[in-house]
Amino acid sequence: MKQTIVIAGLGLIGGSLAKGMMRSEDNYIIGYDVNQDSLEFARLNGIVHRTTTFFPEAIEDADIVILAAPISESIQLIGVLNELPLKKEMIVSDVASVKSSIIKAASTLTNEKICFIGGHPMAGSHKRGISAAKAHLFENAIYVLTPSIRSTDKKVETLKNVLQYTKSKFVILSPDEHDEMTGVVSHFPHLIASSLVHQARKWEDTHTFLPNLAAGGFRDITRIASSNPEMWQDIFYHNREKMSVLLEEWIHEMIDLKGLVDNNKKNDMILYLKNAKHYRDGLPSKEKGSIASFYDVYVDIKDQTGAIASVAQLLADHHISIKNIEILEMREGITGVLRLSFYSKEAQSKSSTFLQDNGYDTTIL
Numbered sequence: 001m002k003q004t005i006v007i008a009g010l011g012l013i014g015g016s017l018a019k020g021m022m023r024s025e026d027n028y029i030i031g032y033d034v035n036q037d038s039l040e041f042a043r044l045n046g047i048v049h050r051t052t053t054f055f056p057e058a059i060e061d062a063d064i065v066i067l068a069a070p071i072s073e074s075i076q077l078i079g080v081l082n083e084l085p086l087k088k089e090m091i092v093s094d095v096a097s098v099k100s101s102i103i104k105a106a107s108t109l110t111n112e113k114i115c116f117i118g119g120h121p122m123a124g125s126h127k128r129g130i131s132a133a134k135a136h137l138f139e140n141a142i143y144v145l146t147p148s149i150r151s152t153d154k155k156v157e158t159l160k161n162v163l164q165y166t167k168s169k170f171v172i173l174s175p176d177e178h179d180e181m182t183g184v185v186s187h188f189p190h191l192i193a194s195s196l197v198h199q200a201r202k203w204e205d206t207h208t209f210l211p212n213l214a215a216g217g218f219r220d221i222t223r224i225a226s227s228n229p230e231m232w233q234d235i236f237y238h239n240r241e242k243m244s245v246l247l248e249e250w251i252h253e254m255i256d257l258k259g260l261v262d263n264n265k266k267n268d269m270i271l272y273l274k275n276a277k278h279y280r281d282g283l284p285s286k287e288k289g290s291i292a293s294f295y296d297v298y299v300d301i302k303d304q305t306g307a308i309a310s311v312a313q314l315l316a317d318h319h320i321s322i323k324n325i326e327i328l329e330m331r332e333g334i335t336g337v338l339r340l341s342f343y344s345k346e347a348q349s350k351s352s353t354f355l356q357d358n359g360y361d362t363t364i365l
């Protein structure tokens, strides 16, 4: 059955959803955004069927509306929707990284034609805007749904059917459970990553050479500090109660850790690190989920012209596509390490074998 789907906010997430849902001929997709350039990009690249900057016109014939603007803007749009005269019933969902404030806004809806179901596709990127949108962004990722009092199981199934083209895995959670868990594994790590970067920046005043020593570990743990600051401020604001509890807990943990360092508690420190390693190693890291991870191969390469191209060409010759390629360490004139990420375990192991057969040193961690 043909469905008219409106995506309000055609940025990284809205654009990726649109691209995923365009896979079905049953979906007629309208893009709404306040930014003309995003809409033009979407039109030129066939990401949606139609675009508009006028919200009432966008939702006129909608069966499903997905709010994909920044959290505070999506909350406002819920209020706007409530005031609009609607011709027919519609499912309204969102993609916001925090669910309690969205569901709170939805609970004030009085328009009987609206069935609200909160949503959060748990995958993203440090980039923003529609030009970074990818059809496969949510493949195998967890997609949390938080039904409100204004939804039914049948409507949840309808929404899942439409969203199935994103190829994500649906999980139903309460808003509070969602905000607590994402607080721990997604939001709080962003705060810490930013604070580590600040610490390094301050120490650079003492040691100007310091940035040159910022190798793989520092870059890995602070990668997420390069994300969209306005979006993360909005997330921290809406999840501020959980953030405050987590910060309090973290401060205590750091004080305990300082005790281990100051008093040279060797065995306690080893145990602390062992326990962390054990838990980290046991995370479901080979599937894309709330912690995105891929099948990686580390390759030692020489610092010489064409070194990366040779590795890429070798894999291309064997029809293996690389999901991501990153230079982890490159010391001038010596060697470096490339991290190649693949979509499957099979591609990972084949690549490693082909590379080794061609004289490269590879490691799979």
Ligand SMILES: NC(=O)C1=CN([C@@H]2O[C@H](COP(=O)(O)OP(=O)(O)OC[C@H]3O[C@@H](n4cnc5c(N)ncnc54)[C@H](O)[C@@H]3O)[C@@H](O)[C@H]2O)C=CC1
Pocket: 008, 009, 010, 011, 012, 013, 014, 032, 033, 034, 035, 038, 068, 069, 070, 071, 073, 074, 095, 096, 097, 098, 120, 121, 122, 123, 124, 125, 126, 127, 128, 129, 130, 231, 235
């Ligand atoms: N970036 C990420 O990794 C993830 C973000 N999210 C959530 O997705 C939402 C959007 O984030 P992104 O797509 O990353 O941001 P983005 O900055 O790439 O896109 C936001 C879009 O919303 C538009 N917009 C702003 N105010 C609007 C309004 N009043 N009406 C219509 N459009 C409006 C902007 O022009 C922009 O095109 C946020 O609520 C965020 O919490 C969820 C999962 C992952």
Ligand SMILES: O=C(O)C(=O)Cc1ccc(O)cc1
Pocket: 096, 097, 121, 122, 123, 124, 125, 126, 185, 186, 187, 224, 227, 290, 291, 292
């Ligand atoms: O895993 C992370 O924390 C990311 O950086 C990607 C991301 C960002 C925001 C979300 O709401 C969900 C996923």
